[in-house]
Amino acid sequence: MKLGVVTFAVILASSAPGAQAAGDPAAGKQKSATCSACHGPDGNSVNPVWPKIAGQHAEYARKQLLDFQSGRRENAQMTPMATPLSAQDIDDLSTYFSTQVIKPGTTAPEHMDLGQRLYRAGSARDGLPACMACHGPNGIGNPAAGYPAVQGQYAEYTAAQLKAFKAEQRANDANSIMRDIAAKMGIAEIEAVSGYIQGLR
Numbered sequence: 144m145k146l147g148v149v150t151f152a153v154i155l156a157s158s159a160p161g162a163q164a165a166g167d168p169a170a171g172k173q174k175s176a177t178c179s180a181c182h183g184p185d186g187n188s189v190n191p192v193w194p195k196i197a198g199q200h201a202e203y204a205r206k207q208l209l210d211f212q213s214g215r216r217e218n219a220q221m222t223p224m225a226t227p228l229s230a231q232d233i234d235d236l237s238t239y240f241s242t243q244v245i246k247p248g249t250t251a252p253e254h255m256d257l258g259q260r261l262y263r264a265g266s267a268r269d270g271l272p273a274c275m276a277c278h279g280p281n282g283i284g285n286p287a288a289g290y291p292a293v294q295g296q297y298a299e300y301t302a303a304q305l306k307a308f309k310a311e312q313r314a315n316d317a318n319s320i321m322r323d324i325a326a327k328m329g330i331a332e333i334e335a336v337s338g339y340i341q342g343l344r
């Protein structure tokens with residue numbers, strides 16, 4: 144009887160939408176020493192040029208690591224870190240960091256108004272969709288759809304990614320989804336929405 148209940152619970156958990164299974168978080172923790180130099184031992188980096196990766200969906204982190212390996216996404220610091228990883232390392236590390244909890248930042252008062260408006264409602268004038276439509280009201284994204292968590296992230300990193308999408312320097316987004324969105328934003332809007340996201344939780 145007891146065993147039956149446990150088995151049922153396990154089946155439920157593993158069939159939940161967006162369930163991540165492949166990696167072993169304990170093995171990932173063991174392999175994470177090099178990563179922690181920049182991203183912090185728990186995925187909360189202390190320098191805004193290095194993204195926080197704590198709590199990011201394992202599937203999304205996995206895709207980014209594979210994209211760095213294949214050259215679809217390029218970064219002078221991160222590419223050499225991804226290159227030597229095996230497929231198992233990638234699964235273990237992505238799973239480990241996904242089990243960590245992000246420490247969100249705060250929103251500077253000057254970014255609250257415009258930043259919040261863009262995030263929650265977009266801009267009809269510029270044909271800009273609400274970020275919330277995909278990244279969620281609290282910025283936790285949607286793992287099944289491949290929409291990353293963005294909440295609490297350093298504004299400097301978020302703005303750098305949006306500028307890179309806008310300039311087509313980052314082009315690993317399927318169907319140009321983020322390049323088309325970033326193209327509709329000016330620099331002031333990028334700064335505002337990134338500032339807002341930094342305090343989103």
Ligand code: HEC
Pocket residue numbers: 175177178179180181182192193194195196199204205207208217218220221224225236237303
């Ligand atoms: C020397 C510093 C450094 C080290 C060490 C490092 N990273 Fe990174 N990582 C970065 C930078 C910088 C970026 C952002 C790259 C960009 O701007 O495109 C990044 C991005 C990432 C991303 C994508 C985050 C996102 O939100 O898109 C993941 C996942 C990641 N790193 C995982 C790792 C793992 C796993 C390791 C260890 C094997 C590691 N990193 C080691 C600097 C580092």
Ligand code: HEC
Pocket residue numbers: 194206261262271272273274275276277278289290291293301304305315316317320321324336337
């Ligand atoms: C239609 C869905 C959709 C909308 C709307 C959307 N995004 Fe995205 N966003 C995505 C997808 C998909 C990715 C992942 C791209 C990839 O696979 O590398 C992404 C990635 C990002 C990233 C990179 C995250 C990282 O850590 O690598 C940032 C930052 C971002 N979006 C910000 C925004 C902002 C700000 C808005 C609103 C102005 C917005 N997005 C609207 C789908 C969307």
